[in-house]
Amino acid sequence: MPVLTATLSKDRQRVVLVKRMWRLDCPIADLPRWITLYRDLHDRQDGRFARFYAADLLVLERLQKDLHHDL
Numbered sequence: 001m002p003v004l005t006a007t008l009s010k011d012r013q014r015v016v017l018v019k020r021m022w023r024l025d026c027p028i029a030d031l032p033r034w035i036t037l038y039r040d041l042h043d044r045q046d047g048r049f050a051r052f053y054a055a056d057l058l059v060l061e062r063l064q065k066d067l068h069h070d071l
Helices: 028-047 050-070
Strands: 005-008 014-019 022-027
Touching: 005 050, 014 028, 022 028, 028 050
Parallel strands: none
Antiparallel strands: 005 014, 014 022
C-alpha cells in the first residue's frame, strides 16, 4: 500500500502531501489539523482501520516532531 509523502517547502512555510493520485499543498500551520484527521481515521471503530492509516500518520507526526526539534 502506498505511503503518504510529506515534503516541506524551502522556506518551511508549506508542506506538500502526496499519495497516489492525491496531492495537497497547504500551509505548515495546517499540519496539526491533518494529523488530527489521520489520527481520528486511524482510531475510528476501536482501531479497525488503523492498518490503513498508521504509516501515513507516522509520516505526519515525524514531520511535526522534526519541525519542533529544529526550533
